Amino acid sequence: MSQFLSLKNVEKRFPIPGKDDYIAVTDVNLEIKKNEIISIIGHSGCGKSTLLNMISGLDLQTEGSIVLNEKEITGPGPERAVVFQNHSLLPWLSVYENIEMAVKKVMPKLNSAELRERVEKYVSMVNLDHAKDKMPGEISGGMKQRVGIARALSINPEVLLMDEPFGALDSLTRANLQEHLMRIQQSVENTVIIITHDIDEAVLLSDKVVMMTNGPEATIGEILEVNLERPRKRVELQHDEEYIRCREAILSFLYEKFAKEDE
């Protein structure tokens, strides 16, 4: 399969008034295949979100190019759905309406029966049928994040971008959502790029782990291939040699090669 999403010599500078520009990331080169799950890991402040925002088009690179399906990315679009760290559901719309709003906008040609069917399909996909008429304020953080994922998937994106989607959740809820994500990914099949701080999450979920060096001028340090069969079972993996090798590679990258001195 040829490259699907490719980043070439991507750089992002932030102008700082009265000072030199801050070069957050530089010289980022990355080729991503269709249906791959990629995670990006790195210390806080290294530029993971910056990188993801450039892929989503919410922020543009200052140098280099990002190409999806042979088209240069020049702004945000529904083929690159984003799951935000803080879910960002619209609090005045119910679970159902939050998803409906997205589907309606992206697929205006659906008639009302098709629309309802589609929205309900994605509500069910994240097992929220019982909560579909609840307001975001009435459901737990994990449920909100599931709605966020359902909303992102409901518009049939080619790439699903997730910025620490489970960062704000406790570890049990987090594990639960990881299972959800893996199960959904098996059936939906789209490309996923997920930012995480969590080494186990990175290994468990991804085909490739992109490790970033520290900023300023952060770039990709190593790319680790995770050669584990799917579906993956977290308990069995704990003793799997490949799993352990991947974990150690990331640990050594983050805490030996690119340890963060301060903080």
Next chain:
Amino acid sequence: MNRELVKRIVLPLLVLVVIIQVWSGIAHVVEDFPTPSDTYVAAFGGVDAEGDDIVGVLSDPFYVENVDDKGLFWQIMESLKRVFGGFALALIVGVPLGLLIGMSKNAQYAFDPFIQIFKPVSPLAWLPLLLFIFQDINLTAISTIFITSIWPIIINTALGVRSVNEDYMNVAKVLQFTPMEKVVQIILPVAVPFIFTGMRLSLGIAWLVIVAAEMLTGGIGIGFWIWDEYNNLAYHNIIIGIIIVGLVGFILDVAMGKIADYFDYTKKGRS
């Protein structure tokens, strides 16, 4: 819960007793000042301290003698009409202006100095100017209310627009909302509770202003009625007027608050 209810009834009654005591004290010291019982009789009718039979101003609030001599109910209605006239104008102009100022930095820079300067100007300062322009009681009162009650609507609407979370805008960007869709689907739902806060403040100001405005413009209306009673040396009616103005203002505020809650998604469950 029940004890709470008892406290909520008994404690204000205790304060009422104190107020009446102080009032009686003042009536004792100040010559011609109406006592609480005089005032009660003046309001609801009965026999006053001199033994005269009195028809209370509240016993027939609906009477109409002629254009200038009407019952209290009509006086209040007349004032309310002006209040809602000015308030509606303030709303029609203030909300779009607030949306504009909230969305555009340039509009904010352009209007902000004038809002800051005109906002603190007392209605009493506007009155003579507006009276001179319109030479008409109704127009003067309405325009005074308009110009003094529009500020909280503008300011709160703009504040509401500015409080739109950037994440919501990012959602809108990913979905490629048009500017109109952004306003209708994201900005307005966030701003509406703020707009209602502004409306509530604005209506409060409008009710404050009407009394002052009518005193200066004359004619009919609760403000003028109070002033008229002063000229008639009917001081007990002034006190009745004050209490009525307070009650009506309170009712307006509660009603506005209820409407505001209805439109506030943060206070609403699923309908």
